[in-house]
Amino acid sequence: MRGDGILTTRILRPVLVDASTGALTDLRELPWYLKVLLGSQPLHFGDFGGMPLKIFWAAFDVLTVVVLGSGLYLWLTRHNPRKGRASAAR
Known part of the structure; x- marks a missing residue:
């Protein structure tokens, strides 16, 4: 659900999990504007600097x-x- 790199750790990826089996059912990409918003969050709060x-x-x-x-x-x-x-x- 989260990225691996320093810039992608805050970018979420929505997944759909079957509650009865616990199996991963679907995996989707976020729209570009949500990726930009989530990616700029650390810059806004000063996490990097x-x-x-x-x-x-x-x-x-x-x-x-x-x-x-x-x-x-x-x-x-x-x-x-x-x-x-x-x-x-x-």
Whole structure:
């Protein structure tokens, strides 16, 4: 049901077993998108890179939050240049 290699140990393979005899009845391949999803799981949780990969992703997460926060700040504090000119002309 599981792969043998370092990259395939998390990729499952569905099997059908006859409950009365215990014999293997059918063996199927997973669709490509499920293989990709299961294969990327160790990368997402930092199983391969350990602490350096976790620190790397944490730094990118902080950078993403800073960019999002600054963009939201600029969007919320924007002003209409025409509105400022119209009130100054009065």
